Amino acid sequence: MAQTQGGEPGDGAAEVLDRPLPDGVRRRVVGIVSDGFGGLTVAELPTQLRQYARFTPTRRAKxxxxxxxxxxxxxxxxxxRIAEKLREAQPELTGALDAGSPPPAADPLDVAAAAYVLRPAGWVKLVTAAGEEAQRADAERAGEESRAxxxxxxxxxxxARGQVRTETERLRGELETAKKESExxxxxxxxxxxxxxRGEAALRKARAERxxxxxxxxxxxxxxxxESRRLKARLGESEAALEASRKAAREGRSVEDMRIRLLLDTVLEASQGLRRELALPPVSVRPAETVDAVEPGRMTPKDIANRALSEDDPAIVDQLLALPQAHLVVDGYNVTKTGYPQMPLEKQRLRLLGQLAQLAAQTGAETTCVFDGAELAAPVLLAPPRGVRVLFSKPGVTADELIRRLVRAEPPGRPVIVVSTDREVADGVAxxxxxxxxxxxxxxxxxRG
Known part of the structure; x- marks a missing residue:
């Protein structure tokens, strides 16, 4: 039937397509051939297609x-032969094409592919129209895709512009920060x-100074x-000279000792002879008696009973008073106000003087007790005990000053002991x-008694 139609005058066998088969139509044609391929025997297939006889339609089309x-x-x-298989598979479409009126609702690509295989009259127009329609559809689809x-x-x-602006602002900020950091x-x-x-200069200076x-x-x-060598030399010379001096001293010591002893004996005998010749009396006036002061009045015997003793005393007092020609000077009120300040002044004086008299009798030391008389309206009636000299300072003169005068009146070298807790007095007399x-x-x- 295909051969008959293909050979009849006026059919489309003589028509020739003047352009390449559109891709969409070609794919549909390959699909039609692949579907009809399985209904043919190997002998009915062209030689170049027989190797694909056992392929599936999909694999064969590929x-x-x-x-x-x-x-x-x-x-x-x-x-x-493929057209016959197509008529068997799609009789309605192929019948409409043979009648020259393709169905309007059919896919133009399917119509063009079927017309290409069947080759009815006007198949070239159908293929061309399908190609153009496909191109328009492709163009529209491409346009839609392009617009999308x-x-x-x-x-x-x-x-991207927003990101660029944001990134630009960020980069500008980073650039400003980087510029500030760089500065x-x-x-x-x-x-x-x-x-x-400066450090290098200081180092150079320090090195130069070093x-x-x-x-x-x-x-x-x-x-x-x-200098050490010179001193060592001088030391050697001094040692040699010292050794020579020692040797000379050892040789002449006995002579010098004899001469000194002889001179001392001569002086002693001369002084004793002079004392006998001049008949010098014993010393009756002491230096303390030459100091201008007010002597107290005499005390009555009944006042002596008020004397009392106190606590133990360290041995330093006895040691000092045991010195030859020792003179004990006592700051009276300083001692009494230290030992028994609660007593009246009169009883303080009597108690102290009694204790001093006992101490003077025990040690034999010259003893002078000084009281402050600067504020007294009249002389105090007081009988000084045996062995104790009692003095009151004159108006306008303190007992401290009177004590310092007594110390200055003594000859240098005589042991003078001053009893007082007044630091100024102690420092002055020292x-x-x-x-x-x-x-x-x-x-x-x-x-101690």
């Missing part, structure tokens, strides 16, 4: 598409370089070594050569 399209175009008999792509690209462009680093670098230069000090120390060391003793020490000595 691997033998070009060969099947070429066979349909070049082999009319094979095309007629354009919109997408525009959106991406806007987003700060430059300043720090300049400061560091200045510090390094070298100068080292040189000076070397000079001093050399001088010290020279500078004058006297020995200060605290009042508490004397009170402890009184208590």
């Amino acid at each position: 691997f033998a598409g070009n060969a099947m399209a070429a066979a349909v175009e070049a082999d009319p008999l094979f095309r007629q 792509e354009l919109e997408r690209l525009r959106a991406e462009l806007a987003a 700060s680093l430059h300043r720090k670098l300049r400061a560091a370089l200045s510090d390094v230069k 070298e100068a000090e080292r040189a000076e120390a070397q000079v001093r060391l050399s001088a010290a070594e020279s 500078r004058a050569g006297a020995r200060p003793v605290a009042s508490a020490v004397l009170l402890k000595r009184f208590s």
Whole structure:
């Protein structure tokens, strides 16, 4: 039937397609050939297609598409056989094409592919129209895709511009920060370089000073070594001279001792003879008696009973009073106010004088007790005990000053013991050569008896 139609006058067998088969139509043609391929025997297949006889339609369309399209175009008999299979598979579509009125609702690509295989009259127009329709559809689809792509690209462009602006602002901020950091680093670098230069200058100066000090120390060391050698030489000379002196002294000591002893005996005998010749009386006036002061009045015997003793006394008082020609000077009120301040002044004086009299009798030392009389309206009636000199300072003169006068009146070298806790008095008499003793020490000595 295909051959008959293909050979009849006025059919489309003589029509020729003047352009390449559109891709969409070609794919549909390959599909039709692949579907009808299985209904043919191997002998009915063209030689170049027989190797694909056992392939599935899908696999056959994939691997033998070009060969099947070429066979349909070049082999009319094979095309007629495929057309018969197509009429069997799609009788309505093929019938409409044979009648020259393709169905309006059919896919133009299916219509063009069927017309290409069947080759009815006007099949070229159908294929061309289908190709153009496919191109328009492709163009519209491409346009839609292009518009969608354009919109997408525009959106991406806007987003990219926003990102670029954001990134630009961020980069500008980072650039400003980097510039500030760079300026700060430059300043720090300049400061560091200045510090390094100053440090290098200070180091050079220190090195120069150290070298100068080292040189000076070397000079001093050399001088010290020279001086040490000189001193060692002088020391050797001195030792030699000392040894010579010792030797000479050992040789002449006996003679000198004899001469000194002879001279001493001569002086002693001369002084004794002079004393006998002049008949000198014993010393009756003491230096303390030459000091201008007010002597107290005489006390009655009944006042002596008021004397009392106190606590133990350290041995230093006895040691000091045991010195030859010792003179004990007592700051009266200072001692009494230290030992028994609660008693009236009169009883304080009597008690102290009694204790001093006992001490004077025991030690035989010259004893002077000084009381402050600057504020007295009249002389105090008081009988000084045996062995104790009692003095009151004149108006306007303190007892401290009177004590200092007594110390200054003594000849240098005589042991003078001053009893007072007044630091000013103690320091003053110490500078004058006297020995200060605290009042508490004397009170402890009184208590020992």
